[in-house]
Amino acid sequence: EAGVVQSPRYKIIEKKQPVAFWCNPISGHNTLYWYLQNLGQGPELLIRYENEEAVDDSQLPKDRFSAERLKGVDSTLKIQPAELGDSAVYLCASSLAAGVDNEQFFGPGTRLTVL
Amino acid sequence: KQEVTQIPAALSVPEGENLVLNCSFTDSAIYNLQWFRQDPGKGLTSLLLIQSSQREQTSGRLNASLDKSSGRSTLYIAASQPGDSATYLCAVTTYNQGGKLIFGQGTELSVKP
Numbered sequence: 001e002a003g004v005v006q007s008p009r010y011k012i013i014e015k016k017q018p019v020a021f022w023c024n025p026i027s028g029h030n031t032l033y034w035y036l037q038n039l040g041q042g043p044e045l046l047i048r049y050e051n052e053e054a055v056d057d058s059q060l061p062k063d064r065f066s067a068e069r070l071k072g073v074d075s076t077l078k079i080q081p082a083e084l085g086d087s088a089v090y091l092c093a094s095s096l097a098a099g100v101d102n103e104q105f106f107g108p109g110t111r112l113t114v115l
Numbered sequence: 116k117q118e119v120t121q122i123p124a125a126l127s128v129p130e131g132e133n134l135v136l137n138c139s140f141t142d143s144a145i146y147n148l149q150w151f152r153q154d155p156g157k158g159l160t161s162l163l164l165i166q167s168s169q170r171e172q173t174s175g176r177l178n179a180s181l182d183k184s185s186g187r188s189t190l191y192i193a194a195s196q197p198g199d200s201a202t203y204l205c206a207v208t209t210y211n212q213g214g215k216l217i218f219g220q221g222t223e224l225s226v227k228p
Contacts, residue, residue: 042218106158
């Protein structure tokens with residue numbers, strides 16, 4: 001069974017440019033998470049989807065970040081415009097359902113460098 | 116607000132040594148605690164999950180303990196090997212947050228041959 005797939009694995013852009021990350025969760029997983037991991041820190045939740053609905057986006061900087069999960073499967077996280085401080089690893093995770101009893105499986109992440 | 120802290124931030128040990136990684140959390144009202152491993156450029160792999168009602172979990176050379184009342188967990192690695200070199204993260208889950216994981220900053224472990 002394939003795990004969580006993310007692309008691209010690495011992205012280098014100049015500040016003020018837009019960038020998008022894509023995530024394909026494990027088949028059948030209804031809940032999808034985007035986490036931000038700064039260097040030397042643990043991941044922090046940006047947004048959680050249950051099917052196609054964003055049910056927790058309180059940590060998503062909505063002035064420049066947006067996300068979507070059309071049809072409740074794949075998801076895209078976008079930053080426009082990117083800033084130097086956005087350089088980090090963006091992790092996607094999925095679980096069968098939301099809630100504390102559902103294990104989250106993580107993808108390899110997208111490492112973003114903003115110059 | 117729940118905060119998770121891991122000490123030390125980095126650790127270097129010779130091969131074969133037993134070691135302990137520490138994790139503390141500020142709010143004892145957790146549902147469970149997990150230890151993850153992260154290799155460079157890779158995602159997170161779950162190592163052990165301890166429910167709030169449990170005191171410890173074991174998997175091979177790994178043993179994780181939980182003292183919920185004092186807000187502490189330890190990950191014990193026996194007979195360390197160079198392949199254990201990675202960053203180890205602990206995370207807690209609290210009630211009514213849809214399974215949201217709150218992570219510590221991690222301990223970067225290096226096991227020297």
